[in-house]
Amino acid sequence: MALTLPEGDLQTRLERYLEGLGNRHGLEESEIVDGVVRIVAKKVDVPAVLATARETLGIPHLSFITVVDRQGYFELTYELIDFRGATVRVKTSIEGDEPVIGMVTGIYPTANWHEREAYDMFGVAFAGHPDLRRTYMWQDHFDHHPLLKSFEISTKRTFEGLR
Amino acid sequence: MGVMQQFNEPNLITTSTDKLFNWARKNSLWPLQFGLACCAIEMISTGMAHNDLDRFGAGFFAASPRQADVMIVSGTVSTKMAERMTRLYEQMPEPKWVIAMGACAISGGPFLDGYSVLMGADRVIPVDVYVPGCPPRPEALIFGIMTLQKKIERDQQVGYERPRPALVNEDGTINEYLPEREYTGISEGKAPRLEGMRPLQRTYVFERAGMPPGAQTDVGWVPPEVKKRLKEEAKARKAAEKEENA
Numbered sequence: 001m002a003l004t005l006p007e008g009d010l011q012t013r014l015e016r017y018l019e020g021l022g023n024r025h026g027l028e029e030s031e032i033v034d035g036v037v038r039i040v041a042k043k044v045d046v047p048a049v050l051a052t053a054r055e056t057l058g059i060p061h062l063s064f065i066t067v068v069d070r071q072g073y074f075e076l077t078y079e080l081i082d083f084r085g086a087t088v089r090v091k092t093s094i095e096g097d098e099p100v101i102g103m104v105t106g107i108y109p110t111a112n113w114h115e116r117e118a119y120d121m122f123g124v125a126f127a128g129h130p131d132l133r134r135t136y137m138w139q140d141h142f143d144h145h146p147l148l149k150s151f152e153i154s155t156k157r158t159f160e161g162l163r
Numbered sequence: 164m165g166v167m168q169q170f171n172e173p174n175l176i177t178t179s180t181d182k183l184f185n186w187a188r189k190n191s192l193w194p195l196q197f198g199l200a201c202c203a204i205e206m207i208s209t210g211m212a213h214n215d216l217d218r219f220g221a222g223f224f225a226a227s228p229r230q231a232d233v234m235i236v237s238g239t240v241s242t243k244m245a246e247r248m249t250r251l252y253e254q255m256p257e258p259k260w261v262i263a264m265g266a267c268a269i270s271g272g273p274f275l276d277g278y279s280v281l282m283g284a285d286r287v288i289p290v291d292v293y294v295p296g297c298p299p300r301p302e303a304l305i306f307g308i309m310t311l312q313k314k315i316e317r318d319q320q321v322g323y324e325r326p327r328p329a330l331v332n333e334d335g336t337i338n339e340y341l342p343e344r345e346y347t348g349i350s351e352g353k354a355p356r357l358e359g360m361r362p363l364q365r366t367y368v369f370e371r372a373g374m375p376p377g378a379q380t381d382v383g384w385v386p387p388e389v390k391k392r393l394k395e396e397a398k399a400r401k402a403a404e405k406e407e408n409a
């Protein structure tokens with residue numbers, strides 16, 4: 001598939017992204033800060049927002065997904081880039097200790113491993129993910145998500161069931 | 164073999180098979196091309212022209228475990244990597260040796276209490292030589308390889324049974340042999356030696372069976388028996404002082 005980069009100069013593109021996303025979805029916050037379109041969306045809207053970004057606005061790449069454990073809720077950030085300097089940062093938060101959110105692997109295939117990593121490190125479950133295995137930690141004998149604030153380092157736990 | 168130059172015509176040499184095989188083995192150690200972390204850079208540097216590992220016949224880094232003799236565990240072993248490392252070790256043909264290079268491969272090093280770090284390669288595979296350092300300099304690795312050569316020199320090819328771990332009954336009879344995976348004892352140099360052959364000078368005995376003590380990562384930890392001994396010594400000193408004053 002040939003990649004088509006979005007047209008227009010940086011400011012025009014940023015405004016187009018902001019408008020395009022704001023018109024189609026009920027966003028909680030949306031603004032342009034320092035050349036970045038910053039958007040806060042509700043949890044249920046995230047896959048739709050990213051689908052709009054990909055299909056309608058033509059932003060070709062999902063750069064990364066980050067998760068922050070805020071103790072009580074999780075803060076997720078999806079960063080989209082268009083390879084020409086413009087960035088769209090979609091933020092959302094998930095309440096609860098067992099976070100679940102819709103997957104975006106169907107929209108941006110690269111999200112596959114990003115979501116697996118988020119699941120591995122924070123236990124964020126991505127509903128509908130085709131292959132939600134752990135990436136870094138071993139699948140057997142390790143029943144923890146090490147980047148959670150509630151995770152305490154214990155040498156013993158590391159060796160559960162391993163000899 | 165320098166000794167051949169002393170002959171003017173074809174001749175015979177009488178030697179023991181042990182000596183011959185050990186001589187061949189120790190001078191053609193092929194390490195496995197297996198780098199894990201920053202120690203690997205130092206290992207590569209050791210193999211380069213300046214340090215020239217080829218002087219010891221160990222300069223050829225075999226790209227396949229099937230052709231390798233030595234595994235140099237160079238770097239932090241994460242628990243996930245431990246499975247792969249064990250598999251590579253098992254794929255290497257006998258005889259095979261392992262060098263644990265650097266603090267991480269010996270004990271986990273600075274990452275000792277990390278959630279994903281194996282506390283020493285000798286938890287899963289038998290290690291022959293430990294090369295301390297963070298990372299060790301090439302000279303140290305070369306010294307480790309020379310130490311391994313000395314160990315191989317004293318190895319025994321035939322005439323003894325390799326120590327095998329077994330479950331033993333109370334009267335000393337063997338109940339059942341454990342599977343080969345439980346490498347206990349092999350790296351401890353417990354194989355019987357020929358008479359007149361000097362045993363390897365051992366400096367450490369690693370008691371690594373089972374779980375590490377919970378306090379192993381605690382900086383302030385002192386073993387209870389040592390604590391007790393220190394207490395008694397202090398007591399004795401105090402008593403002596405009292406007697407002196409009186």
